[in-house]
Amino acid sequence: MTVIHFQTETIFSRKNMKIIYFILLFLTFGRYSEDKLHPVHFSVVNMEYNDKTEAFDISIKLFTDDFEKIVDKNYNVVLNLGKENQLKDCNRFIDKYIKKNFLVIFDKKAVTKKSELQKITVNENDKATWIYYSLKSKKPRKVLIRNTLMNDLYTDQKNLFIFTVKDFQEAKKFEKSDTDLQFVVK
Numbered sequence: 276m277t278v279i280h281f282q283t284e285t286i287f288s289r290k291n292m293k294i295i296y297f298i299l300l301f302l303t304f305g306r307y308s309e310d311k312l313h314p315v316h317f318s319v320v321n322m323e324y325n326d327k328t329e330a331f332d333i334s335i336k337l338f339t340d341d342f343e344k345i346v347d348k349n350y351n352v353v354l355n356l357g358k359e360n361q362l363k364d365c366n367r368f369i370d371k372y373i374k375k376n377f378l379v380i381f382d383k384k385a386v387t388k389k390s391e392l393q394k395i396t397v398n399e400n401d402k403a404t405w406i407y408y409s410l411k412s413k414k415p416r417k418v419l420i421r422n423t424l425m426n427d428l429y430t431d432q433k434n435l436f437i438f439t440v441k442d443f444q445e446a447k448k449f450e451k452s453d454t455d456l457q458f459v460v461k
Contacts (some may be wrong), residue, residue, distance in 0.1 A: 318335065329411065335406040339357065369406060376424045380421075414440055422456075
């Protein structure tokens with residue numbers, strides 16, 4: 276019998292955390308069939324600083340069916356994302372929900388106001404909805420994230436979050452009882 280030992284520092288380094296999360300996402304999002312409901316409930320938010328644009332590129336990935344349910348529950352609106360009869364002003368409800376449930380505070384200043392957090396696009400299909408934002412900002416020193424996405428729909432909801440500025444990376448798995456992350460960018 277061969278025993279393989281891994282050094283914990285190597286596998287779970289900050290550089291590898293992003294890769295590990297995306298492998299888990301691929302395995303989960305890509306493995307449920309269309310005739311079955313997915314057995315897990317999670318979202319993924321990635322915030323990465325782009326030096327060229329001096330802005331954070333933010334991508335949010337949600338299960339489409341869950342996201343449609345939560346918008347309907349909160350605003351009594353049926354989005355029909357990715358379908359021909361999609362609601363014409365669905366972007367308004369998408370923005371309203373995201374900005375209510377994903378808060379970013381840099382250096383004690385909330386930055387998810389309408390004027391600062393600009394939506395670029397929404398890509399959806401029957402499995403996943405990707406929502407992209409751009410957040411113009413200088414590199415922050417202190418960061419507070421509050422992520423309550425989908426928490427009012429499922430008790431087992433998990434929200435993965437990855438924050439990257441150059442070689443600095445912070446990651447967290449948010450849960451219904453644990454929605455805040457505070458850290459200092461090094």
